[in-house]
Amino acid sequence: MNGAASRPSIADHPVAHQAVDLDGLVGDGPFAYCRGKLLASPPPAGIVIPCRDLGDRDVFDGIIARYAQKFPGSDRRAIVSMWTLYYFSMLTIAPTVHMFVNRIALPLEMDRLSLVCNGETGEPDAFVMSDRPEAAADPAAELHRLMLGHAEPVIAAIAANAGVAPKLLWNNAAAYLSWILKEIAHRHEPALVEGGLALLDEAAWPCGRRNPMFGMIRIARQQCGLEFARRKVCCLRYNLPDVGGCGEACPLPDGRH
Template sequence: MFAMNAMAEPSAPDEPIADDRLLERVLTGSFAHLAGRIAIAPPGPRAVAAARLLDGPALAEALDLQAAPFGDADRRAVASLWSQYYFGALIGAVAAIGMAGGRTALPIDPDAAGIVLEGGLPAGLVLPHAGRTARPSEAARDFIALFRSHLSPMVDRLSAHAKASPRLFWGNAAAVLGWALGEACAMRPEAGDPALLRQLLLEDAQWPDGGPNPLVGALKSCDDPAVAVRRVCCVRYLLPGIPGCGPICPLGR
């Protein structure tokens, strides 16, 4: 299922790494909420291969389970909230382990990544290894591989299930990515210039190999230069007891 593009490289690690120490080092500060949610380990019984969520009934079953406590909830809001957990774990792993940890070629394709579901919601991510040591200028490569091989088909499935615009889900991914780039570069400045990475990954209409960028236009700047506002509302506020997304919300602007 995972089609490598011309920019990608083999995903096997090129040297041993103390995975626990790596996670302890990078899942801190702004990424501390991912501590205990990301593991580098062999697949276990609790982890569902992400490929299963892209093929067959597993995704619909997870969304139904998540929706149950909300009663007759808006399915767009259910799928949107689900995607925020899902994208947050995957994008967070690439930002924390990849950029802040100095690794690349992470096994984030659907056939390799395992997803732990609790109450239908993505609660954990299991990766079989931590890639290899990164070389300069590789910061964007795993993100592009992630969006091409994994998040793009997931957006298609979520959009079809919830009968919602793909732009809703790409907005969720862009919001996470915009935040994660700045935090990872602050932890490890040699990972790259956050402004240049945002330009490449969020603003340019095409990626370096000429492929279309589905994230372009998902965010827009506002009066506060530190805040990039979504163009499409995530609608998660339609779920009882779930707050909106704060200063990046486009409603009322």
């Protein structure tokens, strides 16, 4: 297991605000799946839209209509929820690794990012950042800033545009955030992510506002005694054809298949 002293960091660079190779920092190691998710410039292919434009119903409906072609005749709420699972996995997994492992502050506010979607399917593929990363002294504070500056407004926008309950969307975000924080704890040390886990486990955020992710991930126990994480709100993916269920993580029996 790698200790704190061996973690690569933006702070190791002579000029903290210089261009940073985020993909190079994760390399081929245990977090290699983070590569290609946070870009400094738009890719040659795909649909690129400012994240703030997801609040425009016509823009959002256009992307979802493209994605919905995979699931003709299916429940639109389930389609939207499934699309956001891609979105929130990108918004939480790679950024959290860079915040807590590499000590990087990323420009992730909703009005500072653009979304890259697959030109054919509409699936979220990556984010394009408008500003450069900087050194982060407090990863938990950066994660809190991400929740307030991006997760909260985009969830409000999607819920308003799609008629999906905000608590379902918050649970989608919380599921990925909980998973990656525990992965980091396993790969490094639990103390590294204590501040991040508090943003999931405490009823109020450091700013004093109610934590919408509080209680969204519950620890359950199988008959054999093995503990596992279970969502509070079902993501509805079991309503989509050819999409596997969540197993024991689903709060509904129908979604565990």
